[in-house]
Each structure stands twice: as structure tokens, then as C-alpha cells.
Amino acid sequence: MTALSFFVAGTDTEIGKTFVSCALLHGFARANLRAAAMKPIASGAAVRDGALHNEDADQLDAAANVALPPEIRTPFMMREPIAPHIAAAREGIALDIGRIVDAHRVASTRADIVVVEGVGGFRVPLDDAHDTADLAVALGLPVVLVVGVRLGCISHALLTVEAIASRGLRLAGWVANRVDPDMLYPDENIATLTKRIDAPLLGVIPHLAHRDAARAADHLDARLLLDTLHLKD
Template sequence: MSALSLFVAGTDTEIGKTFVSCALLHGFARTGLRAAAMKPIASGAVMRDGMLHNEDADQLDAAATVALPPDMRTPFMMREPIAPHIAAAREGIALDIGRIVDAHREASTLADIVVVEGVGGFRVPLDETHDTADLAVALNVPVVLVVGMRLGCISHALLTAEAIASRGLTLAGWVANRVDPNMLYPDENIATLKQRIAAPLLGVIPHLTSRDAARAADHLDVRTLLDTLHLKD
């Protein structure tokens, strides 16, 4: 039987997709699931020990309980920390969605659940005609939306939820991540989003100075998420 799987999308870049993905991995592990992680496309890598390393991918590896081979975990890794389609073009790389789908299929045979982290926001270009929304559609898995709680997040979140629905994808839930500790009226913003997003709020992660994903997992309702994934499956 294939693993359960989900695609972690964000309202923007630098809003905690990796942090929340790692927290989900910890949460799944606590339920006894063998959890693997993919970061199919990563921009921003350095050579270490003879291999390219990306910080986000390394964090996912540390949180996962099933280690995937680097070329399966991240089929495409570029050196420059810039938009992936620009980085790929500069390095002569074609970001082939089919290759990622094949890697995901293989990963699904090795674990009980696979967390696939997107890159940037939900509609980051991959080439002249495709973006990360097309990747999510090709993977055909439910989406978890990470909302970075800061000024402007309501519109970003609602537009992203609308884009997810327009692609025929299931929004399995969303996570409010307190990226700005000085945001005014965060609870009121979250209440507004709860009224307008037709998917469960899976948790509110407070601003953690240590960025401890295991602690963040304490604030996530992975049981509700797993119920949704099982229903979709």
C-alpha cells in the first residue's frame, strides 16, 4: 500500500514552511508512523563534504524518521538563493515535474507518510509555462497551507486557498505560524481566517526563539490531519 502524502504550501516565502514541515514530521513520528520528507526543488546550496547541501533539506532530513537518498529527497538543487526558475536557467537545469513525481512514487514505498515541501509561495514559476501549483496537481495529494502571521496575511491566505481550490486540490488544513511576534491583533486575524477558510485550523505555532520543531509539534493537531488524509486516500 502506498504511503499517505501531503504537499506543504505557503502564503509566501520565509513564512516557516520548513519549520512547520519538520513539526509535522515530529508529530507523525509520535503517532508511530514512519515519516519521510521531500524538498523537491531547493534554491540556495553550498558544497560540503563533496555534496551540495541546502539548509531546509537538511532540517527535513533531521526531522524525518525515514531517510531518503538525496537525489530522491531533492531531485533539483541549485546553488543561488533566488527564484528557482531563474536559478535553474542560470545552471542549465530543466525543472522536470515528471522526475519529481517519479521520486515521490519511490519515496511512497519507503514510508508510511511523505511530507512534500513546496518552494516559496503556491505559484512560484518553474519554467516558462509551469509553476509549483502544477507540481502539486501532478503529485495529486492534499495540501496543508502554512500562513505566516503578519500584516497582510489575510489576503495572502485567502488568495492561496482560492488558488488551491481552483486547481481541484484538497486543502486538508492550515497552520497559523507566528512569524512576527509584534503583529497586532493576531487572534482576531486568525478568527477571520477560520471563518473564511473551509478547512480545519491544525494549530497555532507561537513565535519560538529556538525554532524547535519538536516543540512546535506540540501545537499541531496531527490526528485531525491524518483523519482527513485517510478520508482522501
């Protein structure tokens, strides 16, 4: 049986894609599913115990209950914490989408569900001709959008939803992540997006003093996402 899988995109960088991905992984584990995670492209890595480590990838490993080999979980890892196409060019690395598709095929044989986290926003370049939207298309996965709830999030979210649709991809759901605890009228902003996004709101994660993905999972409806993923296009 082929694993369920989806691509986690964000309205921007640093809005909680990894945090939400980890929270969903905890939710899938609570549903007695074998859950694996991929971070196919990661920039910002350091050597530890003789191997390159990326913080986001390590967090995904900790939240998943199925461990993937590093070369499958993260086929491309660059050292500098900068835009991936710039980091890759500086290290002489070609970000080959086909290699990621092959890695995802392997991951899908080892778990019931595979969470694939993108890098940066939805249209971050990978090289002169491709971006992360092209990666999502090549993988052929429905998308879960993480919206960082802060000033400006409405336009960013709706533009990203349009970009997802323009690539022929299905938006399986979205998550409102309260990244700015001081934002005025966050509930009203979320309500506005709920009216305009034609996909289920999977949950609202409050701003947590400590980024505890297991606690964040309490605010997400992983079963709703599973039901959505089972729906036919």
C-alpha cells in the first residue's frame, strides 16, 4: 500500500513549517500511524559527531516515529543559512529534483504517511529554472499551508493559495500559527482567511512560550487532514 504524503509549504520563511510538521507527526503517531518526515533541501548545517546536521531536520527526526536514513530524509544539505539556490551554488551542488522524487519514493515504502517539508516560502528558487513549487509538482503531492499569523499575513496567505492552485496542486488544508503574540485582532484575521481559503482550517496554534510540538499537536486536527488526504481529486 502506498503511503499517504503531503507537502508542507509556508507563506514565508520562519513562520513555523518545521514546528507544524512536527506537531502533525505527533498527531499521526497518536493515530497509531507510522509517520516519517523529509526535509529534502536544508540550508544551514554544522558538523556534529562527524556528520552534517540541520536543526530543522533533527527536529523532524525527533518527532517522527519512523526514522529515515539521512540521505533519504535530506538529500541536499548546505552549510550556510541562506537561500538554498545561493547556498548550493556556493558549494557546487546541483539541487536535482529527480533525486528528491526518488528519495520520496523510498520513504513512501517505509511508513504509512510521509510529511515533506519545503524550504522557505512556496516560490523559493532552487536554480535558474526551478523553485520549490516545481518540487511540489514533481512530487505530485497535496499541500498543507502554514500561515504565520502576523501583520500582512492575509495577503501573503491568499497569494500563496493562488500560487498553489496555479500549479495544479490541491490545497489539503492550512494551519494558522500565532507567531506574533502582540498582533492586534488575530482572530479577525484568521476569520477573514477562513472565509477566503477553500480548504479546511486544520487548527490554530497559539503562541507558546516554549516551542513544544507535542503541545502544539493538541491544537491540530490530524484526523481531519487524514480524511482530506483520502479524498479523491
